[in-house]
Amino acid sequence: MKKAILNILKIGIPIAFGLGLIWLFYDALCEDEKDHLFNAFRTADYTWVFLSLIIGWLSHASRAYRQKYLLKPLGYNISFWNSYHALMIGYLVNLAFPRAGEASRAGILSKTEKVPFQKGFGTILAERTFDVAMLGIVSAIMLILQLDKIDLFQEKIAHFNTGADNCGNTLVFSILGGVVKYGIIFGFILVVLLFTFKSGIRRKIIDFVKGLFEGVFSIFKSKNKVPFIAHTLFIWMMYVSMFSICFYAIDSTSVLGLDAMLAGFVAGTLGMIVVQGGIGVYPAFVGLIITIYIAPEDFNGISPDALALGWIIWASQTIMMIILGLISYLINSKNVSLIPDEKPK
Numbered sequence: 271m272k273k274a275i276l277n278i279l280k281i282g283i284p285i286a287f288g289l290g291l292i293w294l295f296y297d298a299l300c301e302d303e304k305d306h307l308f309n310a311f312r313t314a315d316y317t318w319v320f321l322s323l324i325i326g327w328l329s330h331a332s333r334a335y336r337q338k339y340l341l342k343p344l345g346y347n348i349s350f351w352n353s354y355h356a357l358m359i360g361y362l363v364n365l366a367f368p369r370a371g372e373a374s375r376a377g378i379l380s381k382t383e384k385v386p387f388q389k390g391f392g393t394i395l396a397e398r399t400f401d402v403a404m405l406g407i408v409s410a411i412m413l414i415l416q417l418d419k420i421d422l423f424q425e426k427i428a429h430f431n432t433g434a435d436n437c438g439n440t441l442v443f444s445i446l447g448g449v450v451k452y453g454i455i456f457g458f459i460l461v462v463l464l465f466t467f468k469s470g471i472r473r474k475i476i477d478f479v480k481g482l483f484e485g486v487f488s489i490f491k492s493k494n495k496v497p498f499i500a501h502t503l504f505i506w507m508m509y510v511s512m513f514s515i516c517f518y519a520i521d522s523t524s525v526l527g528l529d530a531m532l533a534g535f536v537a538g539t540l541g542m543i544v545v546q547g548g549i550g551v552y553p554a555f556v557g558l559i560i561t562i563y564i565a566p567e568d569f570n571g572i573s574p575d576a577l578a579l580g581w582i583i584w585a586s587q588t589i590m591m592i593i594l595g596l597i598s599y600l601i602n603s604k605n606v607s608l609i610p611d612e613k614p615k
Contacts, residue, residue, distance in 0.1 A: 310578035313584070319521040319586050322512045326587060327594070329508035333357060333397070336501040339494045340393035341385060352382040355598035362595025365547050365588070372398075378602065396489055405504045405539060412532035510535055516583050522564050522575040530563040538583065547588065553580025 339575040341348055356378040364371030376390035435503035492498060515533040523530075537559040541552035557577035564573050 307308065309574070310581040313520065313578060314582050315519045318515050318517075319582060321587060322515045322583070324592050325508050325515065329505045329512065330354070330357060330361075330594075332501050332505050332508065336498060336505070337393060337397070339492050339498040339501075340396060340489055341383075341390070342494070343492045344385075344389055344393075345466050346383060346389075347384045348383040348385065352379065355602050356382065358591075358594045358598040359602065362593045362599065364593075365591060382602065400502050404502060405536075408506065408510065408532065412433055412529070414537050415529040416533060424498040512587075513538065513583060516579060516586075520575050520579055522573075523560065523579050528559070528561050530560060533559045533563075534579075538580065540553060545550060552584040553577060556580030556583065 331350075331354060334357045335350055337353050337357075338348055338350070356375045359378055360371035360375030360591060362371070363374040373391065373393045376385075376387050376394055379385045379390045465502045489495065489498060510532070513535045514528075517526055517531060536557045537555040538548070538552050541555035542548040554577070557573065557580045560576035561573040564576055
């Protein structure tokens with residue numbers, strides 16, 4: 271009986287977490303944003319949306335496989351599926367706790383593949399460095415294609431920021447963000463104090479930092495630099511593709527070109543950086559920029575179709591992240607379970 275209850279809790283808790291996360295995202299929206307969201311779902315051609323999700327999954331699979339090239343020089347030949355599940359759980363954690371997903375991913379790999387946390391975390395930081403570089407390249411291409419619109423982009427976003435208000439319930443996300451922020455500050459202060467006054471812990475901290483740097487610079491030791499770069503290019507091609515293909519889900523945006531697609535992609539990415547999970551801001555930024563291409567005369571507003579496009583992309587990708595993250599969590603429940611199987615001996 272006890273075991274059955276524990277099994278039910280192992281399944282029920284993560285599912286409740288996922289459903290709660292979806293509700294929190296929805297509850298954080300303003301009333302007009304909720305209307306736009308439902309209107310977007312009513313008018314979309316879902317053939318393109320589902321194809322976008324498939325392309326998005328391919329980018330995640332490629333990212334999971336790419337980590338093998340960073341860990342192999344360090345002596346760890348991890349399995350694809352363990353890497354994939356750790357990645358998807360990390361994405362799920364990131365939706366609720368900003369930037370905590372990377373640590374979660376490294377922690378899961380330490381249990382499933384015996385990769386020391388510091389080395390796994392170091393390779394993830396190395397990945398992020400390449401991601402920033404790729405975002406810079408995509409942004410540069412976007413700017414080259416439309417140098418004449420840079421001032422319009424800046425004025426649109428500035429106009430949005432002056433009139434933006436948080437009418438939805440964002441209290442929970444503010445609390446979660448604050449927990450992570452101040453937790454990091456407190457942790458840093460604690461590490462400095464322990465490093466200063468505890469020689470044994472000082473040795474462990476030094477070893478941790480060495481392992482971290484070893485992970486960060488593992489790409490330079492890899493004999494598979496070309497496949498690593500190929501996966502990096504593929505991942506970002508899939509990112510742009512999964513965003514751009516959704517343009518065909520709405521008639522008015524289906525006729526737009528690569529310049530509009532790249533501009534919307536960069537704007538959406540900035541929205542994800544500005545606000546946790548991109549709540550409200552991602553579709554707004556995408557809508558603001560795409561409006562320039564489909565309704566340039568509507569400077570002080572956002573085209574309903576452009577905003578609908580932003581909602582379709584954000585909602586479909588967020589829901590996919592939650593579902594895939596929960597599936598990976600359930601598969602790896604023994605390694606990341608919140609409910610222990612038995613009392614510690």
